[in-house]
Amino acid sequence: MSASVAVEGGRARPGRPRHIPVQKSSSVAPRDQILQASASLFTSKGFAATSTREIAEAVGIRQASLYYHFVGKDEILAALLGATVRPSQVKVAQIEAEVPPECPEAALFLLALIDVHTLANAPHNVGMLALLPDVVSAGKGEVYVEFQDERRKLASAYATFGTRLAKQHGVTTADEALGAMLIQQVEGIITLRADGVAVDEVRANEIAAGCLRLCGCRGDQISNAQQVAEDFVARHLRRGAPTTS
Structure with a gap:
């Protein structure tokens, strides 16, 4: 990206x-x-x-x-702010179309990995501005509605992919709550950037793997999901480690 x-x-x-x-x-x-x-x-x-x-x-x-x-x-x-969520959100349909339904771990890993790249390459870590009172307040009219709607759609995709996977492992967290947990796991990259922590390909994969662990995955499932995700990225996205500034 x-x-x-x-x-x-x-x-x-x-x-x-x-x-x-x-x-x-x-x-x-x-x-x-x-x-x-x-x-x-x-x-x-x-x-x-x-x-x-x-x-x-x-x-x-x-x-x-x-x-x-x-x-x-x-x-x-x-x-x-829209540019911090839109590139990930628009890939959801493609992930659903190309990742086999019997591999929910790959779909979730891929969404998280794409989202990490999106946030890592956002200019000057603008993701940190999403919590400004003007952004979260309903008093600013419609100017931030599109961003808020796109982020809700992205969180919903996390909930959908995560719930499919969690059910296989007996994790009973409610769909909406699980989606919130997963997107917040990925958005932790905003704090890492603010602290000056480099976000390279290894750390990007670690963050995505953390999402799978929240849904009960371990070991081989995570490795397989990473391989599927890397193949997808190689076909559809620019290769290279995320960059931070």
């Missing part, structure tokens, strides 16, 4: 020309430059302490030009 963020959405609106034109050699679209600069500022200075003027200056555009791409800071943050 790429360490750059490419997020769809946002409302285009009239705006003035860029104050400082993008270098012709740059392959990064202006909207993505705004997202990258915002991720850096939000995680270093804090969301509340960062102004749209600072973001615009970091990119080299007028503040009015920023509003051509985003209404304001909340919409930028919503786009960044």
Whole structure:
């Protein structure tokens, strides 16, 4: 997975020309430059302490030009947070289609591994911003609804895959609770990144294996699941260890 963020959405609106034109050699679209600069500022200075003027200056555009791409800071943050869940969530149907139903351990391992890659490569560890009061509060209207809905769908996929596996091992945790436990196991990578812990391929596999252990798996089942997951990743995703910044 790429360490750059490419997020769809946002409302285009009239705006003035860029104050400082993008270098012709740059392959990064202006909207993505705004997202990258915002991720850096939000995680270093804090969301509340960062102004749209600072973001615009970091990119080299007028503040009015920023509003051509985003209404304001909340919409930028919503786009960044969406990129921490969407790449994993959209792979669920493909996992269900390609992993045999008799191998629920492989499906869960694969989902967790993809999710680790997604979080490890999110710019500047923006996942830590998901717990900001503005994000979890219902008072911010609809700006964060899409992110929250996508995360719920991802947690539901964890619950579905995990429950299939847990039933084989006599684990009786309720579906919803198990899904929450599994997604939180993977999201622990956000704390690891914040603590400066490197997230390489070995640690990614350890985190995914931890999800299987929560569902009662041991030994050979985990090894087999890892092999299936690695084959899938080799076919469908860019190879290489997760990277953190």
